[in-house]
Amino acid sequence: MKKKGLPVRFELLAFLFVSHMAHTANGDVSYSIPEEMKRGSVIGNIAKDLGLDVNRLSTRKARIDTEGNRKRFCEVNLNTGELAVAERIDREALCGKKASCVIKQDLVLENPLESYRINMNVQDINDNSPLFKKDLIKLEITESTVKGARFLLEEAHDADIGTNSVKNYNLMQNEYFELAVTAKTTGRMYGELLLQRELDREQQQSVSLILTAVDGGTPPRSGTVAIHVTVLDANDNAPVFSQAVYKVSLPENSPVDTVVVTVSATDADEGHNGEITYEFEHVSENDLTIFSLDSTNGKISVRGSLDYEDNSLFELPIQATDGLGMVSYATVFIEIIDVNDNAPMLLIKSLNSPVPENASPGTEVGIINVQDRDSANNGQVRCSIQQNAPFKLVPSIKNYYSLVTTGELDRELVSDYNITITATDEGYPPLSSSKNIYFIVADVNDNPPVFEEQNYRAHVQENNKPGSSICSVSATDPDWRQNGTVVYSLSPSDVNGVPVSSFLSINGDTGVIHAVKSFDFEQLKSFKVLVLARDNGSPPLCSNVTVSVLISDENDNTPQILYPSPDGNSYMTEMVPKAAQAGSLVSKVIAVDADSGQNAWLTYHIIKASDPGLFTIGVHSGEIRTQRDLSESDSMKQNIIVSVRDNGQSSLSATCALYLLISDNLAEVPELKDMSHDESSSKLTFYLIIALVSVSTFFMTFIIIILAVRFCRRRKPRLLFDGAVAIPSAYLPPNYADVEGAGTLRSAYNYDAYLTTGSRTSDFKFVRSYNEGTLTADMTLKKPHSVENILDGLCNENSQV
Numbered sequence: 001m002k003k004k005g006l007p008v009r010f011e012l013l014a015f016l017f018v019s020h021m022a023h024t025a026n027g028d029v030s031y032s033i034p035e036e037m038k039r040g041s042v043i044g045n046i047a048k049d050l051g052l053d054v055n056r057l058s059t060r061k062a063r064i065d066t067e068g069n070r071k072r073f074c075e076v077n078l079n080t081g082e083l084a085v086a087e088r089i090d091r092e093a094l095c096g097k098k099a100s101c102v103i104k105q106d107l108v109l110e111n112p113l114e115s116y117r118i119n120m121n122v123q124d125i126n127d128n129s130p131l132f133k134k135d136l137i138k139l140e141i142t143e144s145t146v147k148g149a150r151f152l153l154e155e156a157h158d159a160d161i162g163t164n165s166v167k168n169y170n171l172m173q174n175e176y177f178e179l180a181v182t183a184k185t186t187g188r189m190y191g192e193l194l195l196q197r198e199l200d201r202e203q204q205q206s207v208s209l210i211l212t213a214v215d216g217g218t219p220p221r222s223g224t225v226a227i228h229v230t231v232l233d234a235n236d237n238a239p240v241f242s243q244a245v246y247k248v249s250l251p252e253n254s255p256v257d258t259v260v261v262t263v264s265a266t267d268a269d270e271g272h273n274g275e276i277t278y279e280f281e282h283v284s285e286n287d288l289t290i291f292s293l294d295s296t297n298g299k300i301s302v303r304g305s306l307d308y309e310d311n312s313l314f315e316l317p318i319q320a321t322d323g324l325g326m327v328s329y330a331t332v333f334i335e336i337i338d339v340n341d342n343a344p345m346l347l348i349k350s351l352n353s354p355v356p357e358n359a360s361p362g363t364e365v366g367i368i369n370v371q372d373r374d375s376a377n378n379g380q381v382r383c384s385i386q387q388n389a390p391f392k393l394v395p396s397i398k399n400y401y402s403l404v405t406t407g408e409l410d411r412e413l414v415s416d417y418n419i420t421i422t423a424t425d426e427g428y429p430p431l432s433s434s435k436n437i438y439f440i441v442a443d444v445n446d447n448p449p450v451f452e453e454q455n456y457r458a459h460v461q462e463n464n465k466p467g468s469s470i471c472s473v474s475a476t477d478p479d480w481r482q483n484g485t486v487v488y489s490l491s492p493s494d495v496n497g498v499p500v501s502s503f504l505s506i507n508g509d510t511g512v513i514h515a516v517k518s519f520d521f522e523q524l525k526s527f528k529v530l531v532l533a534r535d536n537g538s539p540p541l542c543s544n545v546t547v548s549v550l551i552s553d554e555n556d557n558t559p560q561i562l563y564p565s566p567d568g569n570s571y572m573t574e575m576v577p578k579a580a581q582a583g584s585l586v587s588k589v590i591a592v593d594a595d596s597g598q599n600a601w602l603t604y605h606i607i608k609a610s611d612p613g614l615f616t617i618g619v620h621s622g623e624i625r626t627q628r629d630l631s632e633s634d635s636m637k638q639n640i641i642v643s644v645r646d647n648g649q650s651s652l653s654a655t656c657a658l659y660l661l662i663s664d665n666l667a668e669v670p671e672l673k674d675m676s677h678d679e680s681s682s683k684l685t686f687y688l689i690i691a692l693v694s695v696s697t698f699f700m701t702f703i704i705i706i707l708a709v710r711f712c713r714r715r716k717p718r719l720l721f722d723g724a725v726a727i728p729s730a731y732l733p734p735n736y737a738d739v740e741g742a743g744t745l746r747s748a749y750n751y752d753a754y755l756t757t758g759s760r761t762s763d764f765k766f767v768r769s770y771n772e773g774t775l776t777a778d779m780t781l782k783k784p785h786s787v788e789n790i791l792d793g794l795c796n797e798n799s800q801v
């Protein structure tokens with residue numbers, strides 16, 4: 001208040017002083033007044049100052065006149081003579097910048113007419129503030145402007161003059177500029193912005209300031225203006241990549257146009273200075289075919305086909321350039337990720353085909369190589385082989401496998417193998433490929449021919465045609481070609497001392513066996529030959545089979561009557577006791593048949609008799625018995641003709657005649673002479689002697705037989721003597737022969753005793769060995785025999801039954 005109070009008082013004093021300074025000089029009066037006084041404010045007492053009579057002012061019509069049409073700024077109070085302000089006095093409006101401002105007014109009086117000049121010296125007061133022309137000062141300063149640069153600022157205007165005009169400028173506190181205020185020669189003050197710190201558009205694009213102009217009045221007045229400094233860009237920034245190194249990974253199967261990565265660089269500059277273009281720096285031609293770079297947006301995309309197996313890592317240097325050519329660099333590493341895109345490859349490096357079938361298990365038959373271009377698990381390959389073949393894959397060095405056999409091969413079972421080998425990698429999803437390996441199994445002569453049957457039996461009717469086929473054998477050999485070609489042959493051997501080849505021949509190719517000659521059942525009933533089957537391998541394999549040739553009988557032998565002698569010259573006459581009762585055995589016809597079986601089954605029939613009712617003959621035994629008691633009336637001499645017939649298909653027969661003498665007395669024998677045969681007594685005696693010898697031989701034989709039977713294990717001693725009639729163990733022909741073991745004809749013949757036992761009369765008729773003259777016709781029976789032969793024969797016979 002004190003400060004304010006003081007200037008007010010000073011103003012008042014000045015006013016008073018100025019007013020009192022009003023001074024009259026040659027009729028003029030001057031007043032010094034401040035501008036902007038209120039209306040009615042008293043400037044001074046003009047009456048007093050001019051020495052006029054106040055009371056006469058009115059009568060003298062005192063008034064203020066102006067020149068021309070100028071404004072009347074003051075009035076005279078006619079009562080007091082005071083001069084007062086009548087109109088607003090604005091120095092700035094009246095005088096502008098003029099240093100002195102005088103308003104001239106005239107005081108006019110009548111009676112007498114007088115005129116006085118009133119000079120009003122208008123003093124400035126600080127009633128105007130400094131003023132800028134605009135509210136805003138716009139400045140554009142390049143960021144590259146160096147420190148200390150000056151920027152002239154518009155002056156502020158103050159309508160007041162002198163000390164009331166602009167005296168100083170103030171600048172708002174800021175970090176970039178200072179204000180330098182300088183006085184012009186005219187005394188006017190102006191300000192300059194002084195760059196204290198370099199601008200950085202990228203940091204601050206504009207600076208706002210407020211400039212204040214202050215005048216020198218009391219109190220001072222001020223005016224402000226805003227300064228807007230726009231920082232202009234300079235290309236002072238290189239592009240900056242968001243990353244110095246870009247690392248990306250990319251699956252190798254990425255299609256064309258896949259965006260790999262977007263590199264981005266920023267440039268702090270703006271406009272053209274900040275426009276960035278991207279390009280590859282030094283990249284190989286090949287890489288350029290694979291990747292493309294969009295120069296405007298920095299997108300790196302796939303252009304060609306990727307293959308991990310060719311190149312798994314790309315290093316692409318990239319440069320970013322701004323509008324005025326500032327560059328920066330970054331590197332893009334593109335790692336290609338393996339994708340399981342390669343199936344394994346199977347290569348057969350070697351193959352040993354054909355494989356011999358006798359190759360031992362573990363034999364290497366081939367070498368296989370697997371390859372997979374993928375890496376890691378995608379390139380891990382497992383090989384497998386189809387299950388049902390006797391082969392396996394054995395991993396060998398690196399990616400090699402040996403194909404080896406696991407078991408025996410058999411060409412006859414499986415002659416070739418078409419095995420499939422599959423290789424599968426461990427990628428996801430796994431890829432696989434397979435390959436067929438075709439093997440031939442080579443033949444080895446490992447199979448002998450095998451006959452279709454264990455043994456063969458050939459049935460041949462005797463008297464066959466030489467050359468006729470009797471049977472065929474067949475053997476198979478599963479081996480290949482000549483190893484399986486079968487050739488038949490007869491194993492050389494003897495049959496009864498005769499080479500078998502004189503009996504049989506075999507067709508080497510067909511196995512058909514032919515009889516070389518006609519067989520005689522009565523000589524040879526059966527024999528065995530060994531047939532060989534041999535393949536053509538080298539060495540050949542053989543097998544053999546026994547062929548039993550069984551010769552069957554044909555009814556080709558007529559019964560042979562041993563007793564009585566069939567030749568009709570028999571002197572044998574049977575004695576029949578007169579007292580013989582019905583059923584008495586009187587004689588026996590003994591016949592044999594060289595045939596066998598039915599063909600040797602003999603039946604006896606009386607075909608003619610002198611007294612047909614007297615004798616009967618046993619159909620099978622040949623025993624002749626009385627049919628009734630003899631009587632005196634019966635003729636002493638009786639003739640019977642007996643037919644012996646075999647049972648063959650077309651039966652053969654023989655006949656013989658018997659002479660019977662019914663008599664008790666040998667004395668009646670001479671009567672025999674009367675009988676059909678006149679025999680001399682010497683002859684009769686001869687026969688009797690023969691008979692005696694025969695009987696004694698029989699007894700000897702009998703005893704020996706008993707001993708022999710005991711000796712020979714007593715197996716079936718009853719055979720000979722049990723029952724009424726000992727039936728011969730077989731109908732053995734005199735030339736009976738058998739092939740035994742080695743096939744040799746047995747040297748001992750069989751002798752059968754045709755004994756008639758059990759007859760009521762206990763007569764024994766013993767027929768001696770056949771060969772003793774009775775069968776001289778048979779050329780085969782020439783060999784004399786001994787008791788040992790007989791025993792031997794019997795033993796054999798018994799043991800054989």
Ligand SMILES: *[C@@H]1O[C@H](CO)[C@@H](O)[C@H](O)[C@H]1NC(C)=O
Binds near residue numbers: 418
């Ligand atoms: C093996 O078998 C495959 C099919 O399984 C077939 O395509 C190929 O022809 C066969 N190879 C031979 C030699 O038989």
Ligand SMILES: *[C@@H]1O[C@H](CO)[C@@H](O)[C@H](O)[C@H]1NC(C)=O
Binds near residue numbers: 445480483
């Ligand atoms: C027959 O077998 C032999 C080995 O025993 C063999 O060397 C030969 O090649 C085979 N022949 C044929 C035609 O397979």
Ligand SMILES: *[C@@H]1O[C@H](CO)[C@@H](O)[C@H](O)[C@H]1NC(C)=O
Binds near residue numbers: 491530532542543544
């Ligand atoms: C016949 O075969 C048997 C085995 O089957 C053999 O022991 C014998 O020696 C063979 N005989 C001939 C003559 O080959």
